Amino acid sequence: MSLAPASDIVGTKKQSGGLIGLLLVAVPVVLVGWMVIYPIISAVVTTFWQPDASGVVSFTLKTYQFFFADDYSLANLYLTLWTTVLCGVILLVVCLPIALYLRFAKGRLTAYVQGLAIFPLFVPSIVLSYAFIRVLGPNGMLDILLNAAHLPKIRSPYLTPWGPLIGLVWDHIPLTVLILLAGLGAVSDASIEAARDVGAGRIRVLWNIILPRLGNSILVAASFAVLGIFSAFTLPYILGPAAPEMMGPFMQRTFRDLYDAPNAITQAVISFVFCIAFGLFYVRSVVKNQRGRS
Amino acid sequence: MKRRSFMISAGAAAGMTMLPKMAFADANRIDWYTSSDQNITDFWTNIIKPKFEAANPGVTINLVDAGDSAGLQAIEARALAAMAGKQDPQADFFEGAEARLPPGALQAGLYVDFSKENLSNYSKLNPLAADIPQNITYRGSQVLLAFDTTKLAADKAPKTFADLIAWIKANPGQFIYNRPDKGGSGGNFVRRAILEANGRDLSQFKIDNYDATTGEAKLQKGWAILKDLAPSLMDQGAYTSGNTQSIQLLSQGAVTMIPAWSDQSLSAIKQGVLPDSTGLVQLTDLGLPGGFTYNTVPTNGLNKALAIKLQDFILSEEIQSAIITELGGFPGVSWDYVSKELHDKYQNLIPTSIPVFPGGDWDKAVNDGWYRNVAPNVDRTK
Numbered sequence: 001m002s003l004a005p006a007s008d009i010v011g012t013k014k015q016s017g018g019l020i021g022l023l024l025v026a027v028p029v030v031l032v033g034w035m036v037i038y039p040i041i042s043a044v045v046t047t048f049w050q051p052d053a054s055g056v057v058s059f060t061l062k063t064y065q066f067f068f069a070d071d072y073s074l075a076n077l078y079l080t081l082w083t084t085v086l087c088g089v090i091l092l093v094v095c096l097p098i099a100l101y102l103r104f105a106k107g108r109l110t111a112y113v114q115g116l117a118i119f120p121l122f123v124p125s126i127v128l129s130y131a132f133i134r135v136l137g138p139n140g141m142l143d144i145l146l147n148a149a150h151l152p153k154i155r156s157p158y159l160t161p162w163g164p165l166i167g168l169v170w171d172h173i174p175l176t177v178l179i180l181l182a183g184l185g186a187v188s189d190a191s192i193e194a195a196r197d198v199g200a201g202r203i204r205v206l207w208n209i210i211l212p213r214l215g216n217s218i219l220v221a222a223s224f225a226v227l228g229i230f231s232a233f234t235l236p237y238i239l240g241p242a243a244p245e246m247m248g249p250f251m252q253r254t255f256r257d258l259y260d261a262p263n264a265i266t267q268a269v270i271s272f273v274f275c276i277a278f279g280l281f282y283v284r285s286v287v288k289n290q291r292g293r294s
Numbered sequence: 295m296k297r298r299s300f301m302i303s304a305g306a307a308a309g310m311t312m313l314p315k316m317a318f319a320d321a322n323r324i325d326w327y328t329s330s331d332q333n334i335t336d337f338w339t340n341i342i343k344p345k346f347e348a349a350n351p352g353v354t355i356n357l358v359d360a361g362d363s364a365g366l367q368a369i370e371a372r373a374l375a376a377m378a379g380k381q382d383p384q385a386d387f388f389e390g391a392e393a394r395l396p397p398g399a400l401q402a403g404l405y406v407d408f409s410k411e412n413l414s415n416y417s418k419l420n421p422l423a424a425d426i427p428q429n430i431t432y433r434g435s436q437v438l439l440a441f442d443t444t445k446l447a448a449d450k451a452p453k454t455f456a457d458l459i460a461w462i463k464a465n466p467g468q469f470i471y472n473r474p475d476k477g478g479s480g481g482n483f484v485r486r487a488i489l490e491a492n493g494r495d496l497s498q499f500k501i502d503n504y505d506a507t508t509g510e511a512k513l514q515k516g517w518a519i520l521k522d523l524a525p526s527l528m529d530q531g532a533y534t535s536g537n538t539q540s541i542q543l544l545s546q547g548a549v550t551m552i553p554a555w556s557d558q559s560l561s562a563i564k565q566g567v568l569p570d571s572t573g574l575v576q577l578t579d580l581g582l583p584g585g586f587t588y589n590t591v592p593t594n595g596l597n598k599a600l601a602i603k604l605q606d607f608i609l610s611e612e613i614q615s616a617i618i619t620e621l622g623g624f625p626g627v628s629w630d631y632v633s634k635e636l637h638d639k640y641q642n643l644i645p646t647s648i649p650v651f652p653g654g655d656w657d658k659a660v661n662d663g664w665y666r667n668v669a670p671n672v673d674r675t676k
Contacts, residue, residue: 159533159534237535242535244670245665257658
């Protein structure tokens with residue numbers, strides 16, 4: 001075995017070192033295949049091949065028919081979709097201004113704002129949930145402050161669909177801000193100054209210069225948020241209403257309380273189908289990015 | 295190698311490293327196993343073990359957490375197998391056990407019959423805890439009602455289920471219970487409502503008598519009570535997702551009353567999570583369900599006599615009082631045999647009956663039935 005020339009590292013010589021590269025990725029690829037891909041395929045297969053009343057295993061759609069004929073299950077799916085879509089939209093509305101500020105503002109305050117925006121990353125969701133109950137729950141800190149200001153009490157979002165929604169938005173702010181910030185790095189100061197020189201206002205700069213370059217990042221940020229929110233467990237479990245449930249707690253309950261593995265897996269497969277759509281967005285944009293570089 | 299067989303052999307290899315290294319039972323070392331939670335092991339480590347070892351020089355207790363019921367059953371099965379082979383079971387005491395398990399153990403005579411062992415404290419045992427003589431208790435826990443005495447005077451607290459329903463309806467928004475599968479406090483409140491709807495007749499609910507049609511009919515009657523109650527709960531039908539969250543709402547003053555585990559509420563009061571002004575009350579017509587924890591002693595253990603002595607020791611007034619003060623549990627002996635001071639302090643909690651609702655198929659039916667029937671049928675936008 002000969003040592004490869006150093007220039008290989010920067011890729012001047014194409015098509016060499018491919019084997020080493022493959023070996024390097026082999027471990028994660030095998031792990032993903034074994035621990036993720038194989039269980040998914042096996043799960044999907046078990047939902048289609050189930051024993052009937054006499055114990056004979058045959059092709060069936062009965063758990064899917066049950067899910068889509070059962071108002072309770074459908075209500076859970078709608079709640080999950082509602083939470084996911086609304087969360088995604090709110091996240092972009094909240095995070096885009098923060099990211100823009102962090103990209104273009106200068107000074108010490110920026111560092112504090114960045115620290116504050118990244119802070120939720122370090123708070124476990126179980127801690128967040130109980131803090132939420134103390135602050136936004138009935139007779140929580142907010143109520144006490146409102147009361148001190150002689151304002152009426154608010155209807156607490158705790159144990160309503162808005163509870164997990166607020167928690168999830170807070171929880172996903174850091175990742176969304178970081179992805180958008182990375183995307184904004186691709187917008188050069190020069191192009192913005194050039195636009196200003198020809199008389200573009202702030203809105204026009206945002207709309208015609210920044211957003212077109214940021215589309216990909218927004219898509220990636222949205223995909224990450226959607227994937228995380230769809231599979232969220234702790235926040236909907238602790239902060240959400242008893243019914244309808246989000247898919248995470250619903251699956252767990254079906255599996256652990258009702259010992260009903262076929263229906264729990266069916267719920268998982270249905271969730272997976274929704275998630276895969278956003279996963280594909282992400283993969284597509286990554287591939288597009290890499291093609292753009294080569 | 296097939297994936298399955300690989301997994302099995304890898305799992306076995308990993309498991310081997312966790313086995314006790316050629317453990318042999320020692321004379322004067324009581325090998326103790328539990329299925330209970332960490333707070334119980336802590337209680338044994340900090341209270342019972344030092345006291346018993348001080349009282350019996352040369353004797354040690356080897357406390358081992360078997361994890362859960364399934365883990366404890368594995369050790370019991372080992373003792374049963376050792377019995378057949380006339381070998382050393384390396385186990386002397388099972389905490390949180392059930393003599394009917396593993397199947398066949400009782401018939402094989404694996405467990406000591408305590409009625410024949412002349413325990414000095416045997417006569418003090420709470421009659422409510424009476425079970426087969428191989429099961430002996432030393433602590434219990436029950437769901438009761440915890441309430442804020444600053445909003446509801448202790449003497450006005452409901453004493454029957456009908457009173458409770460009337461109080462909840464008269465004070466809308468002041469009561470909340472947790473989802474029945476997420477914690478025993480709400481779970482046993484729901485079960486108490488089912489019992490109420492079926493004439494408080496415990497004999498209708500046995501571990502092996504659930505069937506889809508008659509069982510469903512019995513549960514439907516309970517759902518009717520709970521659905522009727524929903525609009526009067528906090529936020530017109532909100533349900534917390536666990537015992538702790540209910541206690542948190544009570545401590546924040548968001549509600550006036552919750553169902554809560556006796557041990558959890560007593561330790562919450564002790565730790566200051568709930569204020570001293572928290573009142574605790576049990577229904578007198580039929581208590582909220584709960585249960586006693588049982589111990590068993592294998593007949594073939596090397597230290598059988600010491601294990602029986604240990605069981606007698608934990609029924610002494612000293613340990614039984616500590617169960618109330620340190621653990622927040624119920625004593626296994628009648629309340630007459632704990633100190634007078636404690637007896638008077640907890641007078642309102644002393645149960646006249648502790649109903650036990652069966653698990654098995656009933657569990658699944660109650661939990662899923664509640665989600666489908668009670669939880670969604672509320673228009674909370676009103």
